Amino acid sequence: MKDAPHSVDVHVGKTIRIKRLMRKVSQTELGDRVGVTFQQIQKYEKGSNRVSASMLVEIAGALEVDVRSFFEDLAPQGTANDNPTPSEEFVVSRDGVLLNAAFLSIKNEQVRKKIVKLVQAIAGMELAEGEAAE
Template identity: 50%
Template sequence: MAREKDEDPHPVDRHVGRRVQEKRLDLGLTQTALAKAVGVSFQQVQKYEKGTNRVSASKLFEMADFMKVGIPFFFEGYAGAQPGLAEEAAPAFDHEHKPTKNSVEISRLAPRLPPRKQKLILDMMRDMLGDEEA
């Protein structure tokens, strides 16, 4: 059944879309490159990432294969998800801030720095934000 035009995207669709976007940015891919790899337009990738359009099972499978992740990757951290009997609960995924190309690169590069330099950068970021919490 199709959603009404004024209906908000389902939280799962938004979550999956954000996970697609995060992984795409983490891999340094453009929307066009991902779109070409899975046979859709870059506009369709934009709609997937916003959660406006649901990703079909077959497209999710193709994206997972192309990005070298398992399908569960796209659902990890969804607060509404219930773990199965053999799974542990995943930490809640923070949707407050959309990832940017720069924030993804920061998170990718930070672990390569020695702990002392990571702390210096963290202190500098907190100072810039006026956030003195430890």
């Protein structure tokens, strides 16, 4: 039986995925850039295969990011959250990353605030409809 992935490997893998999606790079394209298959990139992103230090440097170069960025927001050892909340899961999902990247590309702060208010209003409407249906 294989041991569960280490929390650091999972964190680094999720960060690779986020940075790759934000740069609109496919797993195949990233794999081609660093000399591995897209399946290997999938395994790195899931944390099921550990990324070597040299490969992490290669991936950072391919994505044009600082290698240290893969370790930002890393929980101290012994405090890792093995049960992410639904919002944490959404943030690292494809939709979450793409939505965040698109939202951050909007330069007008007033437009961003209006979008947030719109989404909050829609969520409030759906909550109210759900309560009425029960």
